[in-house]
Amino acid sequence: MTITLGHGAGGRLSHQLIERHFLPRLDNPALAALGDSATVGDLALTTDGYVVSPRFFPGGDLGMLSICGTVNDLAMVGAQPIALTAGFILEEGLALDELDRLVESMAKAAEQAGVPVVAGDTKVVPRGACDGAFITTAGVGRLAADFRPEPAKVTAGDVVLISGTLADHGMAVLASREGLRLSGALTSDVAPLWDMVDGLRRAGIEVHALRDPTRGGVAQSCIEIAGDAHGAIVLEQRALPIAPPVLAACELTGIDPLYVANEGKLLAFVPADQAAGALAVLQAHRLGHQAAIIGRVEAGPAALMLETELGARRPVRMPSGELLPRIC
Amino acid sequence: MTITLGHGAGGRLSHQLIERHFLPRLDNPALAALGDSATVGDLALTTDGYVVSPRFFPGGDLGMLSICGTVNDLAMVGAQPIALTAGFILEEGLALDELDRLVESMAKAAEQAGVPVVAGDTKVVPRGACDGAFITTAGVGRLAADFRPEPAKVTAGDVVLISGTLADHGMAVLASREGLRLSGALTSDVAPLWDMVDGLRRAGIEVHALRDPTRGGVAQSCIEIAGDAHGAIVLEQRALPIAPPVLAACELTGIDPLYVANEGKLLAFVPADQAAGALAVLQAHRLGHQAAIIGRVEAGPAALMLETELGARRPVRMPSGELLPRIC
Numbered sequence: 001m002t003i004t005l006g007h008g009a010g011g012r013l014s015h016q017l018i019e020r021h022f023l024p025r026l027d028n029p030a031l032a033a034l035g036d037s038a039t040v041g042d043l044a045l046t047t048d049g050y051v052v053s054p055r056f057f058p059g060g061d062l063g064m065l066s067i068c069g070t071v072n073d074l075a076m077v078g079a080q081p082i083a084l085t086a087g088f089i090l091e092e093g094l095a096l097d098e099l100d101r102l103v104e105s106m107a108k109a110a111e112q113a114g115v116p117v118v119a120g121d122t123k124v125v126p127r128g129a130c131d132g133a134f135i136t137t138a139g140v141g142r143l144a145a146d147f148r149p150e151p152a153k154v155t156a157g158d159v160v161l162i163s164g165t166l167a168d169h170g171m172a173v174l175a176s177r178e179g180l181r182l183s184g185a186l187t188s189d190v191a192p193l194w195d196m197v198d199g200l201r202r203a204g205i206e207v208h209a210l211r212d213p214t215r216g217g218v219a220q221s222c223i224e225i226a227g228d229a230h231g232a233i234v235l236e237q238r239a240l241p242i243a244p245p246v247l248a249a250c251e252l253t254g255i256d257p258l259y260v261a262n263e264g265k266l267l268a269f270v271p272a273d274q275a276a277g278a279l280a281v282l283q284a285h286r287l288g289h290q291a292a293i294i295g296r297v298e299a300g301p302a303a304l305m306l307e308t309e310l311g312a313r314r315p316v317r318m319p320s321g322e323l324l325p326r327i328c
Numbered sequence: 329m330t331i332t333l334g335h336g337a338g339g340r341l342s343h344q345l346i347e348r349h350f351l352p353r354l355d356n357p358a359l360a361a362l363g364d365s366a367t368v369g370d371l372a373l374t375t376d377g378y379v380v381s382p383r384f385f386p387g388g389d390l391g392m393l394s395i396c397g398t399v400n401d402l403a404m405v406g407a408q409p410i411a412l413t414a415g416f417i418l419e420e421g422l423a424l425d426e427l428d429r430l431v432e433s434m435a436k437a438a439e440q441a442g443v444p445v446v447a448g449d450t451k452v453v454p455r456g457a458c459d460g461a462f463i464t465t466a467g468v469g470r471l472a473a474d475f476r477p478e479p480a481k482v483t484a485g486d487v488v489l490i491s492g493t494l495a496d497h498g499m500a501v502l503a504s505r506e507g508l509r510l511s512g513a514l515t516s517d518v519a520p521l522w523d524m525v526d527g528l529r530r531a532g533i534e535v536h537a538l539r540d541p542t543r544g545g546v547a548q549s550c551i552e553i554a555g556d557a558h559g560a561i562v563l564e565q566r567a568l569p570i571a572p573p574v575l576a577a578c579e580l581t582g583i584d585p586l587y588v589a590n591e592g593k594l595l596a597f598v599p600a601d602q603a604a605g606a607l608a609v610l611q612a613h614r615l616g617h618q619a620a621i622i623g624r625v626e627a628g629p630a631a632l633m634l635e636t637e638l639g640a641r642r643p644v645r646m647p648s649g650e651l652l653p654r655i656c
Contacts, residue, residue, distance in 0.1 A: 001424040008418065008452030021428055022448060025435040030411070030446035038446035040411045040468070043371075047413035047466055049451040051458075083358065083368045085375035087464040089417070090336065096329040100349055107353040118358035118366035120350060121464075123377040124336030126653060130379075131457040136415035136449075138375055138466030140368070325454060 010215030011319040035150065036076040036211065039143065044079035046070055047138040053326040055102065055132060057176040059168075059188030060263070063102035065328060066135040067109035067117075068192045068263060072212040075194040076266065078149050078201065079141025081115035088122045089134040102133065113192035115139070147201045149269075151228030153208040156299040159275035160233060161268045163196060163282045164189065164290040165241045166218055170260035170327050171249045180252070185245035191264030196285045200268065203281045209269040212262065214328060216319055219258040219304060221267055222295075223318045226302040229269075234305045234313070235295035258306070259319050261327045269297065338543030339647040363478065364404040364539065367471065372407030374398055375466040381654040383430070383460060385504040387496075387516030388591070391430035393656060394463040395437035395445075396520045396591060400540040403522040404594065406477045406529065407469025409443035416450045417462040430461065441520035443467070475529045477597075479556030481536040484627040487603035488561060489596045491524060491610045492517065492618040493569045494546055498588035498655050499577045508580070513573035519592030524613045528596065533606045537597040540590065542656060544647055547586040547632060549595055550623075551646045554630040557597075562633045562641070563623035586634070587647050589655045597625065 006013035023032060030038040030045075037046035048069045055062040066086065074081045086106065090099065110117050117137075168189040175186045193212060200207050209229075213221040218240075222233045235258075242250075242257055250257045264287060270278045275293055282291035295307075304316040334341035351360060358366040358373075365374035376397045383390040395412065402409045414434065418427065438445050445465075496517040503514045521540060528535050537557075541549040546568075550561045563586075570578075570585050578585045592615060598606045603621055610619035623635075632644040 003418045003420060003422040003424060003427065003452055005420050005452050005454065008450050014450065017450060018448075021424065022431055025428075025431045026438070026445045026448075028444035028446065030444060031448070038411070038413075040446055043411075043468065045411055045413055045468060046447050047415045047464070048449045049415040049417050049464065051417060051451045051453050053457075083366070083371075083373055085366075085373055085466045087375045087377040087415075087466070089377050089379060089458075089462055089464070090331045092331060092333050094331040096331060096349065099331065100353075103350055103353045110354070116356035116358060117354045118356065118368055119374050119466075120346075120354075120359070121376045122336050122342065122345060123379045123462075123656075124331055124333050124653070125379050125459065126333065128456075129381075129459040129654075130417075130462070131453065134417055134451075134458070134462070136375070136377065136417070136464035136466075138413045138415070138447075138464075140371065140373060140468055325452070326457075328451075 005325045011220060036073040037079060042143045044074050044077050044141040044143055046073040049134060049136040050328060051134050051326050052173060052328050054177055057173045057188055058186060059172055060190035061102060061105050062133060062135060063105035064109045065190050065263060066137045067106050068190050070137040070139040071113040071115060071192040071194055074139050074141035075197040076210045076212055078147045079143045081113055081139055081141045081194055083118045083140050084115055085119040085138045086117050087136045089130055090124050091130045091132050092124055092127045094132055109192060113194055149207045149210045151209045151225045154225055154229035154269045154297055156231050156297050157272055158208055158269045158297040159272050159293055160295040161278055161282060162292055162294050163266045163288045165243045167246050167257035167260035169263040170324055171246050173327050174324055175249055186249060189262055189264035191287050193266050196287055199281045199285055200278060205270060205274050205278045207268055207270055211267045213265060213267055214261045214263060217259040217261055219316050220318060222304045226304055229297060230302055232298045232300040232303045232305055233295060234298055234307055236307050238309050239292055239294045241290045241292050258316060259323055333653045338548060364401040365407060370471045372402050372405050372469040372471055374401040377462060377464040378656060379462050379654050380501060380656050382505055385501045385516055386514060387500055388518035389430060389433050390461060390463060391433035392437045393518050393591060394465045395434050396518050398465040398467040399441040399443060399520040399522055402467045402469035403525040404538045404540050406475045407471045409441055409467055409469045409522055411446045411468050412443055413447040413466045414445050415464045417458055418452050419458045419460050420452055420455045422460055437520060441522055477535045477538045479537045479553045482553055482557035482597045482625055484559050484625050485600055486536055486597045486625040487600050487621055488623040489606055489610060490620055490622050491594045491616045493571045495574050495585035495588035497591040498652055499574050501655050502652055503577055514577060517590055517592035519615050521594050524615055527609045527613055528606060531609045533598060533602050533609060535596055535598055539595045541593060541595055542589050542591060545587040545589055547644050548646060550632045554632055557625060558630055560626045560628040560631045560633055561623060562626055562635055564635050566637050567620055567622045569618045569620045586644060
């Protein structure tokens with residue numbers, strides 16, 4: 001048995017890797033919770049490695065991604081980011097100019113997120129031992145006592161919101177990498193989401209769960225949350241906001257936007273009577289103009305269903321392999 | 329200008345990289361302190377990437393190293409490790425058995441250090457995009473109010489102790505990699521040091537500074553601390569504990585053990601009247617049987633001097649390039 005690309009895709013194989021190979025050995029309650037961030041007292045902790053290719057893409061780069069991704073993992077458990085660390089693995093021969101641009105982007109994203117990068121490390125490996133530059137960030141956040149979104153709180157009757165259009169990041173990176181003609185029109189949505197989450201908190205919205213739909217896209221996030229909530233999540237196809245060039249690129253490539261990574265969007269699960277309020281908060285944020293209510297949670301077996309305009313439903317399965325390697 | 333192996337060696341080029349390329353962009357007080365760990369309130373934070381080659385070597389492996397190195401960076405600022413994160417970057421085709429062995433080692437080291445791995449991430453890159461497996465860990469520790477070793481506290485009159493023999497890790501990895509005949513006799517010292525540090529704390533030793541002499545070895549650590557302390561560190565050649573096979577391997581290869589990485593040793597700087605007490609604590613620990621007093625701090629320009637048995641002194645310079653790439 002060997003490691004395959006699918007083991008890193010965040011889907012079924014990733015889950016198997018975690019459940020069969022990591023958890024039995026490293027078992028502890030904080031890890032076993034398998035949230036976007038782990039909870040240790042009133043702290044939230046998370047880490048993510050970033051290996052995106054190409055390193056620069058429309059709308060962002062590896063550096064920006066490495067900050068936003070980790071800030072967002074903290075934000076999704078309701079934690080205010082307080083400090084980040086960054087570990088660089090660089091290939092001998094990487095242009096220093098390029099490193100400067102990546103670090104510049106990290107600085108900009110960190111400032112935007114209001115969090116300092118307090119510790120770092122750099123390893124250089126000989127030519128050929130890594131592809132250019134990988135960055136692994138970790139983050140520590142502070143949890144508020146009265147704002148603890150978590151998937152187990154999701155329940156039948158909840159409404160599902162998304163803070164904007166689907167699939168922008170994944171399609172922008174793919175188009176940039178493959179030289180698709182559409183690439184000019186596609187831009188990654190990479191952005192830090194803490195401020196938007198804090199908006200929900202400050203507005204007193206009772207948020208049951210938050211999730212940033214990265215690897216595996218909205219489909220994977222919803223399937224995971226359906227599992228935690230022991231309910232069915234039903235998304236309305238026509239309610240899904242998708243930018244026309246992204247839709248065109250998806251149709252061209254045959255890729256379902258539900259499976260494509262986002263890096264600046266969140267899914268929010270709130271009680272039905274809070275949905276309008278939550279939507280207003282999201283839409284008032286500069287990153288949320290296209291926020292929308294996209295579905296609801298129903299009692300029943302854990303599953304994700306997509307409902308067409310005519311009311312037909314089809315189940316959406318968890319992706320098993322790797323749709324787009326090195327997307328983040 | 330491109331990245332060279334020397335930029336990752338922890339020496340002069342690493343310092344230039346940090347001071348010219350990272351600090352100006354990511355500047356904040358916690359980062360600028362450039363300690364083994366950053367301080368944020370009563371928390372200590374650190375990160376390190378591990379790219380050691382080969383991944384399995386006498387006395388340890390990449391997994392064990394990735395836990396011990398980060399635990400030790402926390403311990404060196406006096407912080408009790410409370411949680412770790414681990415980010416894996418794996419090459420497609422890596423044997424799952426091998427990953428299992430690495431994770432097993434991580435679990436063992438984490439248990440030994442008394443700290444859970446609470447969050448993780450796995451990225452898989454296509455064959456050829458990385459060399460097997462890299463692990464980046466980050467750690468959070470809790471600082472005690474009354475135990476804050478830091479290089480700025482080091483002052484003339486302080487005594488320098490080391491917790492055991494020099495250069496074991498670097499020479500074991502080198503010998504294993506290069507297939508030196510001596511390799512059987514060489515064993516890495518990789519081990520978590522928090523318990524030993526806690527012993528110093530519990531004994532009420534007034535520890536001015538601690539440092540684990542990893543990349544760049546004892547030489548680099550002492551030169552850095554001499555700079556922070558604005559004093560001269562004088563090490564006595566004959567007092568340096570070096571295991572005979574390590575000395576033989578150093579002589580064979582022409583490598584100065586002062587520059588070779590350790591992964592389970594600490595340097596302690598204490599007031600002269602605390603030296604005997606500190607030595608007793610170190611020697612009573614299962615990792616410290618060969619602890620020794622190896623030098624002292626004198627007033628004068630920041631420098632590291634090596635004193636021979638006849639009393640002659642020679643300056644020891646900071647390594648500029650990469651002595652042993654991928655040693656950790």
